[in-house]
Amino acid sequence: MGEIVNLNRFRKERARTEAKAAAAANRASHGRTKADRTKADKERTRAEQLLDGSKLED
Template sequence: MGEVVNLNKVRKDRAKAEAKAAAKTSRAAHGQSKAERTAAERERARVQRLLDGSKLED
């Protein structure tokens, strides 16, 4: 016989873990200075231009 599992508890624990992960990414995004945000945006734009320039066909 397997162990009895309370599905409501499992569901709540999973939701809590997902909320914790979302909070971590939110803290990282909102804890940046304006200079860090603009630098990250410039880097994303540079990478996007590099990828678009490397395309063979549309």
């Protein structure tokens, strides 16, 4: 026979885990200096332009 599980406890633990993951993502994205954010934006746009420029035309 299986183990008895309190569904409320399970639901709350899953919500805590998801909240911790969201908090970690927010810390990573918002915890940077303005210089870091602009550098990342410039690198992203440069990579997109490089990728778009290297596409073959049909």
